[in-house]
Amino acid sequence: MFEIIAKHQLAEGIIEYTLQAPEVVRHHRAGQFCIIRVAQHSERIPLSIADSDPEAGTITVVVQIVGHSTQELAQLGVGDAIMDVVGPLGNPTDIGTPDRAVFIGGGVGVPAGNLMVGEMKQAGAQVLAIIGFRTRDLVIYEEKIAAQADELIVTTDDGSYGYHGLVTEPLQQRLEAGESYDLVVTVGPVVMMKAVAEVTRPYGIHTIASLNPIMVDGTGMCGACRVSVGGETKFACVDGPEFDAHQVDFDELRQRLTIYRQQEQQATEAGPHPCQLEQQIGKMQ
Amino acid sequence: MKLEPIPMPEASISERLAGFSEVNQGYSEELAQAEAERCLQCKNSPCVEGCPVDVDIPGFIKLIREGKYTQAGLKIKETNTFPAICGRVCPQERQCQERCVLAKRGKAINIGYLERFVGDYLISHPPEQTERPALSGYKVAVVGSGPAGLAAAGDLAKLGHQVTVFEALHRPGGVLVYGIPEFRLPNITVDNELKELRRLGVEIRTDVVVGRTLTITDLREEMGFAAIFLGLGAGAPIFLGIEGENLPGVMSANEFLTRVNLMRAFDEDYDTPVQRGRNVTVIGGGNVAMDSSRVALRLGAESVKLLYRRTRAEMPARVEEVRHAEEEGVIFELLVNPVRFLADDDGNLAAVECIRMELGEPDESGRRRPVPIPGSEFTMETDQTIMAVGARVNPSARLVLPDMEQDEKGHIIVDPETLATNVPGVFAGGDVVVGEETVIRALGDGRRAAAAIDNYLRSS
Ligand SMILES: Cc1cc2nc3c(=O)[nH]c(=O)nc-3n(C[C@H](O)[C@H](O)[C@H](O)COP(=O)(O)OP(=O)(O)OC[C@H]3O[C@@H](n4cnc5c(N)ncnc54)[C@H](O)[C@@H]3O)c2cc1C
Ligand SMILES: Cc1cc2nc3c(=O)[nH]c(=O)nc-3n(C[C@H](O)[C@H](O)[C@H](O)COP(=O)(O)OP(=O)(O)OC[C@H]3O[C@@H](n4cnc5c(N)ncnc54)[C@H](O)[C@@H]3O)c2cc1C
Ligand code: SF4
Ligand code: SF4
Ligand code: FES
Numbered sequence: 001m002f003e004i005i006a007k008h009q010l011a012e013g014i015i016e017y018t019l020q021a022p023e024v025v026r027h028h029r030a031g032q033f034c035i036i037r038v039a040q041h042s043e044r045i046p047l048s049i050a051d052s053d054p055e056a057g058t059i060t061v062v063v064q065i066v067g068h069s070t071q072e073l074a075q076l077g078v079g080d081a082i083m084d085v086v087g088p089l090g091n092p093t094d095i096g097t098p099d100r101a102v103f104i105g106g107g108v109g110v111p112a113g114n115l116m117v118g119e120m121k122q123a124g125a126q127v128l129a130i131i132g133f134r135t136r137d138l139v140i141y142e143e144k145i146a147a148q149a150d151e152l153i154v155t156t157d158d159g160s161y162g163y164h165g166l167v168t169e170p171l172q173q174r175l176e177a178g179e180s181y182d183l184v185v186t187v188g189p190v191v192m193m194k195a196v197a198e199v200t201r202p203y204g205i206h207t208i209a210s211l212n213p214i215m216v217d218g219t220g221m222c223g224a225c226r227v228s229v230g231g232e233t234k235f236a237c238v239d240g241p242e243f244d245a246h247q248v249d250f251d252e253l254r255q256r257l258t259i260y261r262q263q264e265q266q267a268t269e270a271g272p273h274p275c276q277l278e279q280q281i282g283k284m285q
Numbered sequence: 286m287k288l289e290p291i292p293m294p295e296a297s298i299s300e301r302l303a304g305f306s307e308v309n310q311g312y313s314e315e316l317a318q319a320e321a322e323r324c325l326q327c328k329n330s331p332c333v334e335g336c337p338v339d340v341d342i343p344g345f346i347k348l349i350r351e352g353k354y355t356q357a358g359l360k361i362k363e364t365n366t367f368p369a370i371c372g373r374v375c376p377q378e379r380q381c382q383e384r385c386v387l388a389k390r391g392k393a394i395n396i397g398y399l400e401r402f403v404g405d406y407l408i409s410h411p412p413e414q415t416e417r418p419a420l421s422g423y424k425v426a427v428v429g430s431g432p433a434g435l436a437a438a439g440d441l442a443k444l445g446h447q448v449t450v451f452e453a454l455h456r457p458g459g460v461l462v463y464g465i466p467e468f469r470l471p472n473i474t475v476d477n478e479l480k481e482l483r484r485l486g487v488e489i490r491t492d493v494v495v496g497r498t499l500t501i502t503d504l505r506e507e508m509g510f511a512a513i514f515l516g517l518g519a520g521a522p523i524f525l526g527i528e529g530e531n532l533p534g535v536m537s538a539n540e541f542l543t544r545v546n547l548m549r550a551f552d553e554d555y556d557t558p559v560q561r562g563r564n565v566t567v568i569g570g571g572n573v574a575m576d577s578s579r580v581a582l583r584l585g586a587e588s589v590k591l592l593y594r595r596t597r598a599e600m601p602a603r604v605e606e607v608r609h610a611e612e613e614g615v616i617f618e619l620l621v622n623p624v625r626f627l628a629d630d631d632g633n634l635a636a637v638e639c640i641r642m643e644l645g646e647p648d649e650s651g652r653r654r655p656v657p658i659p660g661s662e663f664t665m666e667t668d669q670t671i672m673a674v675g676a677r678v679n680p681s682a683r684l685v686l687p688d689m690e691q692d693e694k695g696h697i698i699v700d701p702e703t704l705a706t707n708v709p710g711v712f713a714g715g716d717v718v719v720g721e722e723t724v725i726r727a728l729g730d731g732r733r734a735a736a737a738i739d740n741y742l743r744s745s
Contacts (some may be wrong), residue, residue, distance in 0.1 A: 023493065023498050023499060024498060025559055026498070026503070027499075027500065029495065037455055041549075041552075041554050041555040042556055043548070043556050043558075044455075072556075080303070084453070084455045084491070084492050085492065086453065086455070086492040086498070087493060087497070087498065088497055088498070089497060097653070111458070141524070152566055154382070155326040172449070216540055216544065216548070217453075217454060217543060218683050219454070219494060219681070220454045220520075220521050220679045221463075221521065221522070221539055221679070222522065222537060222539045222540035222542045223524065223536070223537040223539065223540055224536065224537075228531060233524060233526070233530070233531065235521075238680070238681040239680075252531055255532075255533060255535055256531065259531065259560070260558055261534045
């Protein structure tokens with residue numbers, strides 16, 4: 001069991017949890033994730049690790065409440081325990097030694113940038129961070145990123161805070177103005193990461209996207225997380241989750257992320273659950 | 286003497302399709318006696334040669350006849366740690382039963398059914414517990430909790446070593462719990478073995494991915510494990526690399542079976558979603574394909590077609606599973622291979638294009654190689670395809686121990702006698718060494734490695 005040490009509501013439907021998970025911390029690096037299972041009957045939910053504290057043996061995750069499993073997690077508070085936490089999974093971000101690096105995050109992808117920006121700084125880079133949200137009330141992790149990046153631009157879709165527009169626009173403007181960068185790392189919604197890749201492609205800037213396909217085990221055993229990268233099938237949990245954004249088939253990824261939705265509809269259309277059937281047959285006998 | 290083999294009592298087809306309860310109901314004492322009575326107690330016991338771990342078959346059958354079921358069970362356990370499991374899942378018709386002298390007349394003793402009978406007897410009548418042995422003072426780590434790891438852990442504990450099993454998933458058992466469905470191998474049989482291991486002092490730690498959470502260096506240097514056994518399995522699903530394979534609707538058997546078995550998607554009380562196709566196609570001809578087909582039927586599919594590129598005779602699945610699948614309504618499309626998957630307007634799987642095959646010259650495996658018949662392409666509608674075309678060693682096994690020798694397919698290279706890897710103190714066995722194989726092979730490896738590890742520790 002993994003105890004919840006702290007819980008903060010960061011915005012409507014977005015909660016930050018700090019969990020006691022001493023062994024997950026040991027070898028954890030920026031870019032990695034964990035999989036949690038709230039209780040016996042729950043799904044396994046992959047979550048990026050936003051921070052870790054080796055001394056305290058804790059990890060921090062930021063969760064967007066979207067469906068059943070995350071809603072269930074949201075019910076838990078400090079002192080409660082989560083049944084399973086496994087990690088760190090996936091490969092750490094390959095930062096290299098860039099001179100000028102950009103982190104571009106969107107929504108609940110922004111917290112993952114916390115450690116990435118830190119590592120970029122440690123690698124000696126000048127760092128520009130651009131973080132985007134739908135609206136002012138959803139802005140999260142602004143201070144944490146601001147404290148580390150050399151420059152921070154916050155964008156909102158509706159213009160209620162910071163730059164009015166998409167995260168790609170400030171980047172595009174700088175590139176057009178002749179600024180040069182040698183690394184861009186992007187984490188966020190699929191459409192956003194795809195747009196980032198298109199902006200940097202003509203400039204040949206090495207661009208890494210952290211992908212979030214549906215996962216089950218996270219150990220390379222099921223293939224649910226497969227993504228096409230440069231025409232080859234990769235398993236995001238073990239080969240990724242980060243890949244060369246210019247090679248990723250984002251449209252396929254987006255399509256695969258809808259599998260759940262169809263399944264849920266299909267499940268309701270398919271009639272009674274076999275267990276119900278079993279009960280009915282049991283009653284008949 | 287009754288000469289006809291005693292059939293296994295089975296649940297009716299409607300009972301089977303209504304849920305996940307076990308198909309084979311097990312012999313009663315009377316049926317077990319009657320079957321045991323047929324055994325000729327051959328002096329040279331050819332049956333034993335067919336068993337990968339040399340179970341004393343006439344010996345345990347004799348004890349059954351004498352009504353000494355506990356002793357019969359303990360007799361099997363001398364070489365086979367998990368009779369209740371192997372009695373259910375061994376491909377007996379290609380192992381012990383194939384060599385039985387009565388096999389020629391098609392009347393081989395049902396050794397597996399008898400083994401299962403005594404294995405279950407031991408579960409319902411636990412024998413008196415032996416004392417735990419004196420501790421050797423050595424700590425041994427077992428990585429992976431499939432049959433190889435569990436068998437190794439049991440023997441090492443009995444030899445007095447302090448054993449910790451590390452498992453990546455949230456539940457121990459490997460393929461026994463995530464792959465093989467309840468209707469073939471109820472989890473209680475596995476849980477029972479786990480209980481026994483815990484009683485022997487084995488610690489089982491789930492949610493630890495060795496190579497990520499803990500490294501081999503952590504295990505050895507910080508945590509004081511003097512030897513390590515790697516039973517990592519060969520669980521990475523193979524895809525064919527054909528067009529449309531990543532369409533929503535196409536999934537690996539491992540994903541499908543894991544959602545249903547490990548994550549219990551069939552149980553209302555669990556939140557796991559799983560796709561429930563109407564016209565399901567399953568690609569493959571082994572146990573994994575049979576299991577997937579039968580699970581799909583139980584999840585409510587209207588039709589399940591199994592596409593296999595050779596003929597029924599070449600199917601690697603256990604004969605009993607093939608029969609059960611067919612009885613339950615799985616349709617076999619033989620000498621058929623998928624060429625590409627086609628999408629509907631929404632981008633979801635709608636059909637599979639196939640090509641007909643014929644058998645050509647034998648290949649390295651001795652089976653006749655299937656070759657496509659040009660121009661025989663045809664299309665089959667399907668809204669869910671489950672790929673059961675094999676599995677390989679997970680490429681990330683390399684992370685576990687970067688200096689360890691692996692062949693080009695990723696199999697860990699070991700000394701055939703001791704199962705020692707090139708890294709001193711590290712041993713490996715089961716599917717990670719030989720590729721996709723059987724439970725009993727993995728179990729045998731675990732036991733041999735345990736003996737070699739004991740030797741290594743005591744002589745170092
Ligand atoms: C490597 C990785 C890191 C992630 N990091 C975070 C994180 O730091 N914070 C966070 O809030 N979420 C993260 N996610 C996404 C998160 O795992 C899903 O939102 C969660 O599993 C949904 O569970 P649910 O049962 O609440 O929703 P469901 O009821 O299962 O789904 C609700 C909606 O979410 C979509 N969805 C389901 N699974 C995913 C998924 N894996 N990714 C995207 N959408 C999905 C469905 O299509 C559906 O529309 C990450 C995913 C991956 C693979
Ligand atoms: C659906 C299906 C049906 C089958 N049916 C039969 C049958 O009827 N009869 C038969 O004899 N055989 C059958 N087999 C094959 C048989 O199950 C395998 O040969 C056997 O389980 C191999 O055992 P193992 O211990 O080597 O590995 P596995 O059972 O694969 O177990 C390996 C374990 O190691 C864990 N692991 C891997 N890497 C790490 C790591 N780095 N850290 C921690 N843990 C790790 C995995 O999560 C897994 O739990 C079937 C296989 C499948 C998939
Ligand atoms: S372990 Fe398997 S092969 Fe050996 S006797 Fe038992 S059923 Fe037969
Ligand atoms: S070969 Fe058959 S009949 Fe002979 S001892 Fe073995 S099981 Fe009995
Ligand atoms: S999540 Fe199962 S293989 Fe990646």
